Amino acid sequence: MRGILLSDGKVTYREDLPRPERTAGEALIRIHLAGICSTDLQLLRGYRPFHGIPGHEFVGTVVESDEPQWIGRRVVGEINVPCRQCDMCRKNMPTHCRNRAAIGITGRDGAMAEYLLLPSSNLHKVPESVSDEMAVFTEPLAAALQIMEQVHILPTSRVIILGDGRLGLLAAQVISLTGCETIAVGRHADKLAILEHRGIATTLDTHPFEGSADVVVECTGNPDGWRQARALVHPRGQIILKSTFADQTAVDMSRVVVDEITLIGSRCGPFAPALRLLARRLVDVLPLISQGFRLEEASLAFAHAASKGILKVLLRP
Amino acid sequence: MRGILLSDGKVTYREDLPRPERTAGEALIRIHLAGICSTDLQLLRGYRPFHGIPGHEFVGTVVESDEPQWIGRRVVGEINVPCRQCDMCRKNMPTHCRNRAAIGITGRDGAMAEYLLLPSSNLHKVPESVSDEMAVFTEPLAAALQIMEQVHILPTSRVIILGDGRLGLLAAQVISLTGCETIAVGRHADKLAILEHRGIATTLDTHPFEGSADVVVECTGNPDGWRQARALVHPRGQIILKSTFADQTAVDMSRVVVDEITLIGSRCGPFAPALRLLARRLVDVLPLISQGFRLEEASLAFAHAASKGILKVLLRP
Numbered sequence: 076m077r078g079i080l081l082s083d084g085k086v087t088y089r090e091d092l093p094r095p096e097r098t099a100g101e102a103l104i105r106i107h108l109a110g111i112c113s114t115d116l117q118l119l120r121g122y123r124p125f126h127g128i129p130g131h132e133f134v135g136t137v138v139e140s141d142e143p144q145w146i147g148r149r150v151v152g153e154i155n156v157p158c159r160q161c162d163m164c165r166k167n168m169p170t171h172c173r174n175r176a177a178i179g180i181t182g183r184d185g186a187m188a189e190y191l192l193l194p195s196s197n198l199h200k201v202p203e204s205v206s207d208e209m210a211v212f213t214e215p216l217a218a219a220l221q222i223m224e225q226v227h228i229l230p231t232s233r234v235i236i237l238g239d240g241r242l243g244l245l246a247a248q249v250i251s252l253t254g255c256e257t258i259a260v261g262r263h264a265d266k267l268a269i270l271e272h273r274g275i276a277t278t279l280d281t282h283p284f285e286g287s288a289d290v291v292v293e294c295t296g297n298p299d300g301w302r303q304a305r306a307l308v309h310p311r312g313q314i315i316l317k318s319t320f321a322d323q324t325a326v327d328m329s330r331v332v333v334d335e336i337t338l339i340g341s342r343c344g345p346f347a348p349a350l351r352l353l354a355r356r357l358v359d360v361l362p363l364i365s366q367g368f369r370l371e372e373a374s375l376a377f378a379h380a381a382s383k384g385i386l387k388v389l390l391r392p
Numbered sequence: 393m394r395g396i397l398l399s400d401g402k403v404t405y406r407e408d409l410p411r412p413e414r415t416a417g418e419a420l421i422r423i424h425l426a427g428i429c430s431t432d433l434q435l436l437r438g439y440r441p442f443h444g445i446p447g448h449e450f451v452g453t454v455v456e457s458d459e460p461q462w463i464g465r466r467v468v469g470e471i472n473v474p475c476r477q478c479d480m481c482r483k484n485m486p487t488h489c490r491n492r493a494a495i496g497i498t499g500r501d502g503a504m505a506e507y508l509l510l511p512s513s514n515l516h517k518v519p520e521s522v523s524d525e526m527a528v529f530t531e532p533l534a535a536a537l538q539i540m541e542q543v544h545i546l547p548t549s550r551v552i553i554l555g556d557g558r559l560g561l562l563a564a565q566v567i568s569l570t571g572c573e574t575i576a577v578g579r580h581a582d583k584l585a586i587l588e589h590r591g592i593a594t595t596l597d598t599h600p601f602e603g604s605a606d607v608v609v610e611c612t613g614n615p616d617g618w619r620q621a622r623a624l625v626h627p628r629g630q631i632i633l634k635s636t637f638a639d640q641t642a643v644d645m646s647r648v649v650v651d652e653i654t655l656i657g658s659r660c661g662p663f664a665p666a667l668r669l670l671a672r673r674l675v676d677v678l679p680l681i682s683q684g685f686r687l688e689e690a691s692l693a694f695a696h697a698a699s700k701g702i703l704k705v706l707l708r709p
Contacts, residue, residue, distance in 0.1 A: 163627055171627035171651065225652070301645060310480055310488035319646040326643045328618060329636040331657035334488065335542070338655040340648035 077392060078188025079373040081129040084121055088373040092128070095184065095192040102195040103139035104150060108211045108367075109186040111380040111388045113240065113296060115179070117319070119377060123181065130179040130390070133186035134210035140195050151213040153197040153346055154178050170343045187370065189392045199346045202354045211389060212245070212360040213349045219245040220352075221344030222315050223253075228290060230254040235286065235307050238294035239266040239277075241363055241386055242317055246292050248358045251275045258286060260303075263384055269362045288312065298322045310334040315341050363387045394709060395505025396690040398446040401438060405690040409445070412501065412509040419512040420456035421467060425528045425684075426503040428697040428705045430557065430613055434636070435497065436694060447496040447707070450503035451527035457512050468530040470514040470663055471495050487660045504687065506709045516663045519671045528706060529562070529677040530666045536562040537669075538661025539632050540570075545607060547571040552603060552624050555611035556583040556594075558680055558704055559634055563609050565675045568592045575603060577620075580701055586679045605629065615639045627651040632658050680704045 078092045097103050110132035118125050131154040137145040157164050157172035164172050178193065179185020201210045219242060228234060232255040236247040239261025247270050251257040259277040261267050267277035278284055280303075291304040292315045301324045304314045314336060331338070352358045367389045368376035380388040395409040414420050427449035435442050448471040454462040474481050474489035481489050495510065496502020518527045536559060545551060549572040553564040556578025564587050568574040576594040578584050584594035595601055597620075608621040609632040618641045621631045631653060648655070669675045684706045685693035697705040 168628055225654075298645070311485055316645055316649050319649050323642040324645045325640040328615070328633055328641045328657075331655070332633050332636050332659055333657070335657045335659055337542075337657070338648070340645075340650070340652045340654070342649055342652055 076189040077370055078128050079130070079370060079390070080127070081118060082126045084119060086119065086129065086373045086377050088371050092188060094190055097139050097192060099141060100194050100196070101140075101192050102137045102145055102150075102198060104133075104135040104152070104191045104193060105138050106133050106135040106186050106189060106191055106392050107149075107207045109133045109390045110211045110215070111376060111390065112215065114319070116377070116381050118180065122319070125181060128179060128184040128186070128188045130185035130187035131177065132211055132214045133191060134201060134207045134213075135186070135191065137195075137198070138190075142195055145195050145198065148198075149201045149210070150198045151201055151210050151346060151350070152178075152193045152199065153343070154180070154214060155343060156183055156194060156197065187373075187390055199350060202350060205350065205353045208364060208389070209353050209360050210350075212363070212387070213346055213353065215241055216245050216249070216349040216352065216358060216360070217344035217346045218242060218317070218342065219249045219344065220348050221341050222246060222292060222317075223249060224344060225339055225341055226290060226313055226315060228253050228255055232256070232290055233288045234258070234290045234292065235260060235288040236292045236294060237280075237300055237303055237307075238296060238318075239263050240294060240296060243292075243294035244269055244363060244386070245358065245360070246294055246317070247275055248273065249352070250292070252357060258288070260284060265384070266386065269359065272362075273359055290315065293318055296320065298324050301326070305330075305336070308336060311336070313337045313339060315339050317341055364389060367391055393506040394687055395445050396447070396687060396707070397444070398435060399443045401436060403436065403446070403690045403694050405688050409505060411507055414456050414509060416458060417511050417513070418457075418509050419454045419462055419467075419515060421450075421452040421469070421508045421510060422455050423450050423452040423503050423506060423508055423709050424466075424524045426450045426707045427528045427532070428693060428707065429532065431497060431636070433694070433698050439636070440498065442498060445496060445501040445503070445505045447502035447504035448494065449528055449531045450508060451518060451524045451530075452503070452508065454512075454515070455507075459512055462512050462515065465515075466518045466527070467515045468518055468527050468663060468667070469495075469510045469516065470660070471497070471531060472660060473500055473511060473514065504690075504707055516667060519667060522667065522670045525681060525706070526670050526677055527667075529680070529704070530663055530670065532558055533562050533566070533666040533669065533675060533677065534661035534663045535559060535634070535659065536566045536661065537665050538658050539563060539609060539634075540566060541661060542656055542658055543607060543630055543632060545570050545572055549573070549607055550605045551575070551607045551609065552577060552605040553609045553611060554597075554617055554620055554624075555613060555635075556580050557611060557613060560609075560611035561586055561680060561703070562675065562677070563611055563634070564592055565590065566669070567609070569674060575605070577601060582701070583703065586676065589679075590676055607632065610635055613637065615641050618643070622647075622653070625653060628653070630654045630656060632656050634658055681706060684708055
């Protein structure tokens with residue numbers, strides 16, 4: 076089949092990839108669209124070793140499954156494939172499975188190809204009213220919703236979101252649905268305009284910013300985000316960390332103790348509420364699409380996704 | 393009056409200190425006993441600038457007050473003196489007051505003297521059944537209880553307490569009252585024996601320790617505690633930070649994100665439940681007393697408190 080191979084820090088378009096062979100419990104999915112995520116860009120830069128087909132944001136149609144109700148269904152899918160045996164799986168935390176694979180990231184091929192294999196227990200049907208272009212945002216929107224799973228944001232809270240990348244724009248939209256005072260801080264007026272358009276307050280971080288907040292969500296994707304978050308959060312406030320990067324961060328733990336700050340790492344989230352919000356048009360994802368490419372244009376697409384100011388880049392097999 | 397003065401990194405016994413003059417709302421307290429806390433030792437090492445009478449752990453008797461019901465009462469007192477004006481005070485977080493003084497730490501004289509001034513709103517009556525030697529532990533026991541204010545520890549949780557100093561021994565006792573599986577990890581068999589005596593599991597950290605936990609409480613007082621806590625906590629677990637120290641700590645934020653770890657700084661806690669636990673003998677504090685000194689023996693007392701393996705050192709005016 077046709078697809079993209081990530082290997083030795085390069086992506087290449089290939090036409091000779093084997094079509095994956097289904098085992099019991101798995102569904103074979105024909106991919107309609109796949110998204111390039113910053114994790115994909117980091118894999119390319121060697122954030123962790125991965126050799127295979129990248130891509131964990133997708134929408135497609137099930138073409139083979141043991142369970143007839145899935146055949147022909149348009150689906151999105153959770154990216155972690157747990158072992159269902161380890162202590163974390165037994166504690167009902169499959170996304171933290173000790174032996175997990177994650178499609179396109181570790182241990183399993185991803186979605187940037189004609190076909191993808193995924194256990195059918197990972198699948199979610201996409202409502203008719205949600206287009207492919209919207210559905211491909213289910214995974215990052217679920218990651219934004221994970222904040223709401225972990226932190227009780229009050230209607231009276233003041234929340235600052237740092238970073239106007241894809242995740243920051245989704246997080247700001249989700250958080251603002253609580254009715255709380257939401258301020259998105261970023262570096263790109265055009266990206267922030269997407270939020271302004273929905274009535275969410277934004278500010279460019281080139282301006283001296285004097286605010287402070289009960290909750291700060293760190294989506295900058297760079298190590299400096301921590302310092303900025305720390306400076307903006309109230310005593311007894313919460314910092315949600317969404318960024319992954321290779322470097323260590325120097326933290327003044329004594330100030331964390333004295334100010335009783337809570338710091339919460341946050342990763343993958345729930346798909347079902349993400350699909351509900353998309354179906355109800357409560358989150359605006361289409362303005363986040365920067366450009367679409369064909370699989371054949373793999374190198375070009377990845378280079379485009381990595382360039383400054385670009386939001387979501389989509390790939391179509 | 394007689395008292396101890398901390399100045400320029402030294403403690404000296406003085407007989408010429410002015411007896412403090414009471415203003416409206418304040419109580420004058422004759423000190424029965426004061427405790428030396430590791431914060432006092434850190435002030436001596438320059439953790440933050442302080443010139444004055446140290447000491448924030450005390451029990452005494454009110455000798456002057458506007459409010460007659462306090463006169464003659466045996467009391468302990470909360471250490472933070474808030475402004476009651478700032479945003480944190482208005483949010484009902486007086487321990488995080490932007491302009492707070494803390495007796496013996498910042499902006500106000502402490503308890504290592506014959507007399508102490510404190511707003512009567514900071515005072516708590518000591519039940520008759522709680523001796524002076526027990527009551528002087530109210531403040532550190534309240535700090536241990538702050539963990540329970542911040543984190544919902546379940547009866548089915550597994551909790552590891554790192555550090556067998558004063559705070560670690562109090563935290564382990566308080567946490568074990570939930571019925572949860574509690575394991576105290578320390579370096580001193582004699583200190584851990586205090587917990588073993590109450591039926592709490594302990595282990596020397598010189599042994600390779602293979603466990604892991606839902607919650608890890610970091611009370612080691614040294615920067616290496618973070619690494620140990622991080623290695624022991626489950627994915628999606630919580631690390632409670634109780635240690636303050638001058639250095640910055642290098643943190644791998646990406647692993648915090650991927651494992652969705654929550655890190656919670658924890659400082660001063662509630663006095664009323666601490667007194668209730670002391671009155672009911674649910675926490676054993678007397679074995680934590682290493683030695684008592686008179687105020688005149690200030691230098692000796694501080695040197696003793698700073699020496700290896702010593703728990704609580706008390707001062708008697």
